Amino acid sequence: MSGTSASLPQPPSLLDHIRPQALSLPESGIVEVMNYGRQREGMIPLWAGEGDLPTPSFISEAATRSLAAGETFYTWQRGIPELRAAIARYMSRLYGQAEDPERFFVTGSGMQAIQIALALTLSAGEEILIPSPSWPNAAAAAEVIGARPVYVPFSFDEVRGFWLDLDRLESAVTPRTRVIFINTPANPTGFVASHEALRGVIDIARRHGLWIVADEIYGRFYYEAGEAGRAPSFHDVMEPEDRILFVQTFSKNWAMTGWRLGWIEADPSLGAVLENLIQYSTSGVAAFIQRAGVAALERGESFVAHQIERARRGRDIVAAGLATSNRVHFAPPPGAFYMFFGVEGESDTRALALKLVDEAAIGLAPGTAFGPGGESYIRLCFARGEGQIGEATDRLVRWLQR
Secondary structure, three states, X not given: OOOOHHHOOOOOXXXXXXXXXXXXXXXXXXXXXXXXXXXXXXXXXXXXXXXXXXXXXXXXXXXXXXXXXXXOOOOOOOOOHHHHHHHHHHHHHHHOOOOOHHHEEEEOOHHHHHHHHHHHHOOOOXXXXXXXXXXXXXXXXXXXXXXXXXXXXXXXXXOOEEEOOHHHHHHOOOOOEEEEEEEOOOOOOOOOOOHHHHHHHHHHHHHHOOEEEEEOOOOOOEOOOHHHOOOOOHHHOOOOOOOEEEEEEOOOOOOOHHHOOEEEEOOHHHHHHHHHHHHOOOOOOOHHHHHHHHHHHHHOHHHHHHHHHHHHHHHHHHHHHHOOOOOEEOOOOOEOOEEEEEEOOOOOHHHHHHHHHHHHOEEOEEHHHHOOOOOOEEEEEOOOOHHHHHHHHHHHHHHHOO
């Protein structure tokens, strides 16, 4: 045989034959840093959007009992009746309104809830408005459909933190706009929309005939909650005819990130369509996982309160530490569980995140992962115990003071 393998014709790349929308999706900047640092000895990992507590045993045991009882078959596409009823009771307690179980549709995570909400409302070539910096997955879900995310920059000052300019939001509307995506309290900024701002968003949606997809998954993590125990919500200001889809998850409140369980809240008239979208994606959530969700909603209130208080203390520890450095600009966030801050002299936050892994053994998420406006910031998740957050803050402050 003559010649070398290099001279043989090379087969075409399979990448040349897939959808451009799939090929062009950005790699996660958060995952890059996690993969870089996750096996480092002594690392304090504050890069992901989750706390350090495992799922409470009373939730896990409900799933175990379900498995032991043989609940391993196909189940209700919309969710088992017991879980939909439990969600309705939970939402009634939280928002003080009578809730119909027919408004709730169980999904395989909050992320799937977003995917289904966008599949319901967006077509290829249409636009979705997203205040930015923002969690990148909603924009990516729109891009997979072939829709175009249009980023609307948040405003920022060190008194108010991040806030949404409604005139800027409305000026971004075009004839192709179909959806406004609002995450409040927000990842990564901690932005919380006031009732006035929420009314303003609804007014814009009404004037232009738009849908609102409301991501309120951090609604319990609101540090100015008072007796309400939650952040302001579209539930407080909407009318029955408003086109609002709510996406929710069990991940944050009940430490269930790995379970992949969420829900959509929508007008019951959309039920058949939503059921079809669930059927043609996952065909429903495993019954034993849904039983865990019932236990979380019915027995988990004290655990949620514990999680919120830990996050509040974590926020205060980080804010006090950062305030000792003249190199940092930030505002303590009123909601969610992230500190999103900039460091003077560090304009490349991807490089900064990798440097902090190497030089301080702390894992943070680069602002470049959160879209336009996030490039000069870095995100720290403070949903941790005081000891770990205190040590991480000390390491960060020592690094800043070098």
